[in-house]
Amino acid sequence: MFFLRLIFLFVVVFNCIKAQDPVGHLKPLGEQTPPTVPIDEFTIDNAPRPYDFYENYVKPSKAAIFRGAMLDTSGFKLWTDEYIKENYGTMEVRTEGKKEKNSKIPVGVKYLGRDTISHFVDNYHLPNTSMYMVSELPEVMFKEVGVLPSLGACGEMGRRFVEIDIWWNGGGGRSVIHKDAFNQLNCLYRGTKSWKLYEYKYEKWIHKHWEPENEVGGFSEVDVDAVDLYKHPNIAKIPWSNITINAGDCLFLPKSYYHQVHSNGEQNLAVSILFSRFDGIEHIDVSDCTDQTDYKIPRPLSEAGVMWKWCGTGMMSMGNGDFEGEYRPMLMRTIADLNEAGMDFTVDNIAELSGGQDEDDGKLRIGNYDKALAVLDANGDGKLTMEEVQNATWDQLRAYALEVEPHEPSNSYKFEYSYISYDEVKMILDNIIPQYETLTREKWINVYTKMLHGTTNFANQIFTGLVDSEEINEVSTSNLT
Numbered sequence: 001m002f003f004l005r006l007i008f009l010f011v012v013v014f015n016c017i018k019a020q021d022p023v024g025h026l027k028p029l030g031e032q033t034p035p036t037v038p039i040d041e042f043t044i045d046n047a048p049r050p051y052d053f054y055e056n057y058v059k060p061s062k063a064a065i066f067r068g069a070m071l072d073t074s075g076f077k078l079w080t081d082e083y084i085k086e087n088y089g090t091m092e093v094r095t096e097g098k099k100e101k102n103s104k105i106p107v108g109v110k111y112l113g114r115d116t117i118s119h120f121v122d123n124y125h126l127p128n129t130s131m132y133m134v135s136e137l138p139e140v141m142f143k144e145v146g147v148l149p150s151l152g153a154c155g156e157m158g159r160r161f162v163e164i165d166i167w168w169n170g171g172g173g174r175s176v177i178h179k180d181a182f183n184q185l186n187c188l189y190r191g192t193k194s195w196k197l198y199e200y201k202y203e204k205w206i207h208k209h210w211e212p213e214n215e216v217g218g219f220s221e222v223d224v225d226a227v228d229l230y231k232h233p234n235i236a237k238i239p240w241s242n243i244t245i246n247a248g249d250c251l252f253l254p255k256s257y258y259h260q261v262h263s264n265g266e267q268n269l270a271v272s273i274l275f276s277r278f279d280g281i282e283h284i285d286v287s288d289c290t291d292q293t294d295y296k297i298p299r300p301l302s303e304a305g306v307m308w309k310w311c312g313t314g315m316m317s318m319g320n321g322d323f324e325g326e327y328r329p330m331l332m333r334t335i336a337d338l339n340e341a342g343m344d345f346t347v348d349n350i351a352e353l354s355g356g357q358d359e360d361d362g363k364l365r366i367g368n369y370d371k372a373l374a375v376l377d378a379n380g381d382g383k384l385t386m387e388e389v390q391n392a393t394w395d396q397l398r399a400y401a402l403e404v405e406p407h408e409p410s411n412s413y414k415f416e417y418s419y420i421s422y423d424e425v426k427m428i429l430d431n432i433i434p435q436y437e438t439l440t441r442e443k444w445i446n447v448y449t450k451m452l453h454g455t456t457n458f459a460n461q462i463f464t465g466l467v468d469s470e471e472i473n474e475v476s477t478s479n480l481t
Ligand SMILES: *[C@@H]1O[C@H](CO)[C@@H](O)[C@H](O)[C@H]1NC(C)=O
Pocket: 030, 031, 033, 034, 035, 194, 242, 243, 244
């Protein structure tokens, strides 16, 4: 009896302690505080025209939903697995695991984190895979994507598209809470998505993860599946919006707006148009908007200019900069500063000015300033003038950027070399190889792909490298055959 009472007492006390946990502790994100921030909704019929959209939403960083805006586009009507595979199957795309920052990068046909659309379509819905296409959209598909009239029927925003991305998974994909550098219009062509939105002004409560200094992205350390309110108490203070986006709808997500996305259902395909930040721009130019402008029908994206386009093979350009919002004005400011100091914009001067960029942010730098300057130097005199920069075309600015912009490793076929480190490979070699009398190519491929989750392709290349390298032969103390 005494023991029973003791147990009873213990249960009561234990329950009391538990009851004192803050509301929503260790529960999924959203259960800590009810959503209180409404988001304006439109249909294509009452959607604002570009000038008003800029003034009332883009400039003040106010999100907006456009219901059913893409229902009449070819993408919405045509994009089934079969259609996409048949028409675009050979195109390459970038892939990630379904749970952002917390799952393995999938192995594609040949490369890690890079797949053909055809292979993706055959595998993304299988229960034993975790594949999320997070990629630039191949340019051949632009003709089936719609541009929301509020954004691009006419006016300056339609001339400021930086990058076009596709987000596609077999349901269950979820992101961390993060922000993106650019403004974006995210339109869903298949499935439904739940978004949780947090205005940028609450960044101080987001529990931001450390990042290299001049990154404009950023993400929160909060575990969205089980929010630890002792570790991350401030997240519960943020007023937020809980919205659902269905196939055919678009969401305008302002630059730097924090968001967490969950993909519901069996499949989920969105296209996101990233456009300039328009920092400090009071009004946009809409001088080409006329009575003839069609504000009701989305025009095909193929008719719009896009700064960075993906041809479907080779080096991708995800995360690259904005020609009009960054490169051109930055170059002009630099020229003005140099001229003021009585100097010219020459290779020696920019290389020096760009020094100190060697921070450890995981990006690859080439920094070929000779080539970069030559691309813009119209008269070939070795100096860059204000007029040459003003006159530079997007092709020139793109070529310039490719020479001086740091490269995201995941844009390249060589991504695996930065994702799987030399130290990991060496550790495996040091620990595993001595267990084998001879290490055959087959055994090595097996070990490398199972333990480090790399590709057969790279396992092969590394093995070939090892066979040729005496140094590793000695370290491994085994015969390589
Ligand atoms: C958010 O919206 C979804 C979908 O409408 C709903 O299921 C969920 O309960 C909402 N969450 C909160 C905390 O209101």
